[in-house]
Amino acid sequence: MIASAFLQWSNQRCRYLYVTALVMATMASSISAARADVFDTVQAHGFLSQALIISRHNDFFGPSSKDAGSLQYTEVGANVSMRPSNNLLVSAQVLSRRAGDDNSSYEPRLDYGLLDYQFITGNNRVAGVQIGKLKQPFGIYNQTRDVAFTRPSILLPQSIYFDRTRAPALSSEGVSVYEEEHLPFGILYFQAGVGKANTDSNVKHTIWNSNVPASIDGALSSIGQVVYEHGPGNIIAALTIADANIDIDGPHGAPDRYSFKPIIMSLQYNHGYWSLTGEYALRHQSFTGGSFDQSVVGESWYLQYTQRFLEDWQWLLRYDSLVNNRDDPKGKKFEADGRGADHSQFARDWTLGLQWNATPDLLLSTEYHHVNGTGWLPRDQDVSDQYWGMFLLQASWRF
Amino acid sequence: MPKGMIILVSVVMLLLWCSQATYAHESVVLIANPSTQPGNMTRETVRAIFAMRQRTLPDGEAAHVFVLPDKHPLHERFTKEILGVYPHQLRLSWDRLVFSGTGQAPNQVKSIEEMRQRVANTPGGLGYLEKGAVDDSVSVFAVE
Structure with missing residues (x-):
């Protein structure tokens, strides 16, 4: 599977890498004349994770049921x-x-490529x-x-870190500034960025929910x-505000812009061996232009407890709630309008998980999800049950 | 003396002895390459440098951080006593930087002797040792 993924390496992605490699090599050679020890700072790291998903009633990431x-x-x-x-x-x-x-979404692509001064x-x-292609500082876990090694569970709370529109939230090509202020009792960290939002075919499907011929392109975000x-770091409090925009080039009368404007509040308490984490998000989404002027506000939140024990083990309990439209939290109006099942408009997920750092480089995880609602399942899945569950196993290795 | 009292006194004596045994450890100190002039570094700055968020020392020299493996007793004492965090928390903050492209991992050494040698031979080198293990090859820096 991994080999086939690498065989699908596209020319375009290769060009990205060549450019990045060239920039790095040029910089390295220009500086190496003066300082050979620059090469001592070169580091390479990587990871590989494989999961098995077994579900009841509904599918998640493939034919899991x-x-x-x-x-x-x-x-x-x-x-x-x-x-x-x-400094660079x-x-x-x-x-x-x-x-x-x-299809091809697992072909290798440039995740980030940046200069940080x-x-x-x-x-x-x-x-x-x-400057460059940057991962977005969106909530606690996005970057x-x-x-897997940076996640408390195999799947992040899907209400906030869901898959369908992950591309614009994930990264952007642009510039970002950051500042860290050391205070007598803690640290205040500030970051702000502008750039072109990232897109992919999932975003297109989510926006259109159909096979309408249209093309989309990231706009200034x-x-x-x-x-x-x-x-x-005993207490971490964060506020994230984003404005991600995507231009749509579709048929006559279609909207010409999709905007995603989430506000996320994050709070984490760390007590050495246990942590309590909560995040709350209001997600404004809108279509404008053409004959469209639609907007909807979704609401997401989760509360998560993790505890380490026997040094290398950690267990997790989490409740995660998603509502697609705050004005119709149970999806009754959605169903009455004939747009689909009411339970596709929310999801309430109880998760119980276990992680074991078998070695510093090998992480084994398992978790069970009991879910009411299909709010974050892929939209093309037309047969879905309101109550469903899934069991996951994952092995992850890093270097 | 009633039996209960004897047990209680014994337990208290045992606890005192245990806590003394804990304190029998020598204190762990921050060390630097002798050519390095870190000046006065605050605890927040030391924490930012060992968390790999800050790449240079206050005087502008590139910092090269050396650490022992996560489970090494000296590493554990350094992170808890000097930085105020657990090794697994420090590891998580390194991973978040390394895999988002905003920082690098510290240089990991295998032994206390290698720690001393690498810090002694690397301009901008920073690490830690037990106070008694310090020699002329490295300088010791107090954390404010």
């Missing part, structure tokens, strides 16, 4: 980074991700700028959401995040 389940959840990534000068970091990562059998590094303040970390 049939036979022995689905293996169509694979994440493979590799990155390189170096510091050509004291250059890095790029390639990611191949398969989440259900959606820190122009202030004092005792009280660190400030820098990032490394595809890396922005994101801002403020984080306060108390002490050495």
